[in-house]
Amino acid sequence: MPTRIPQEERTRQMRRRLLEATVDSLVELGWSGTTTTVVSQRAGVSRGAQLHHFPTKHDLVVAAVEFITERRRSQMDAVLADLPVEGRTRAVLEALSAQFISPVFFAALELWVAARTDESLRAEVDDLERRIGRETHAHAVTLLGIDESRGRNRQLVQATLDLVRGLGLAATLSDDSMRRTAILDAWAITLDHELER
Amino acid sequence: MPTRIPQEERTRQMRRRLLEATVDSLVELGWSGTTTTVVSQRAGVSRGAQLHHFPTKHDLVVAAVEFITERRRSQMDAVLADLPVEGRTRAVLEALSAQFISPVFFAALELWVAARTDESLRAEVDDLERRIGRETHAHAVTLLGIDESRGRNRQLVQATLDLVRGLGLAATLSDDSMRRTAILDAWAITLDHELER
DSSP, rough: OOOOHHHHHHHHHHHHHHHHHHHHHHHHHHHOOOOOOHHHHHHTOHHHHHHHHHOOOOHHHHHHHHHHHHHHHHHHHHHHOEEETTHHHHHHHHHHHHHHHSSHHHHHHHHHHHHHTTTHHHHHHHHOOOOOOOOHHHHHHHHTTTTTTSTTTHHHHHHHHHHHHHHHHHHSSSSHHHHHHHHHEEEEEEEHHHHOO | OOOOOOHHHHHHHHHHHHHHHHHHHHHHHHHHHHHHHHHHHHHHHHHHHEEEEEEEEHHHHHHHHHHHHHHHHHHHHHHHOOOTTTTHHHHHHHHHHHHHHHHHHHHHHHHHHHHHTOHHHHHHHHHHHHHHHHHHHHHHHHHEEEEEEEETTHHHHHHHHHHHHHHHHHHHTTTOHHHHHHHHHHHHHHHHSOOOO
16 A cells, blocks of 8 residues: 555645745845746646645745744754854854855845835735844844843844844855954954853 | 036936936835836936936946945045044944945845846946945044054954944834944944954
8 A cells, every 4th residue: 555645744845845946036036036937837836736825926935934934943953052162152153144144044135125115015024024033132142151131241142143144145245254254253252252141 | 698507517417317316216116116217207317318328227226326325425424524532433333324224225235135146237236345345444444543453453343334234134124223222332332342442
């Protein structure tokens, strides 16, 4: 008797293929090049099935960014398990920064910039970004192993996240990894001086 | 005898109207909404005259971002003349940050993100961004009144610019000025501790 994949599992796999194809399309073709037609072709999913799960481009793109964010979160948990004792701050900065020089960030950036001039997309993306922002902040605090109620710790973590976001934006155009390494080296020393432990 | 505006001056004014209309269009309508037709209508310039000066959308948009960058530079010179002695670092951070939460930055961001997935635009934008980056860095060093060959000064200035770029990106979606103020307050204290004078 052949093994049957239950319907629920097949649906789950199809949704995942659609979301992965959406992310790939955003990364390669940008916002305007990403159409529901392109995505269904890339995912190998029929138009009908796609429209059933994600009726509009907006639904598809917001779900895709949410999906990759979930995946990013589990990657961060893996980082946490592997942090060195020596040079912990620098290792945390590397892990945080890596999130913003990845295809995941490039896809999110396309969504973000499109939302600025698209009222209907904006509320949804704003909400998603706030949620991601809070989670990333909490993660950074855990990774750094600090109490954020002390001194300027909270603001320094926020500044760190805005810094790596700025570095991510710079990395979209050209590979500036040498510059980034020097900046993160200096930032790690600064945090070790300024964070209250 | 009526005063005649010399041809050269009329051309200069027309070019400026076209570039200002391009920036306004990028800010309001984003990259895909900005077409040469929209720009010529907004500027009140005939299609023929526009095409003579800027044959393609790329020419128009790159020239527009360059134009507003020049204007931004003269604003920075005004800031330099007005810096307080007390709280100078915080005032510099305010001035730098203001550049990245302005329509000017939003217009540049549209160009930047479009260039990521557009090979022909990319080299030109990359070049422009490098130039702007170097100038902004030099400006920041002058404003802070530091010698960048000392200690980690150079990296701290670079980090500051990446930080305000990250803050600017966050500001595109929602007004987070309270959060930004707290971060810049904390960063000013940090810079005053860490910069070598």
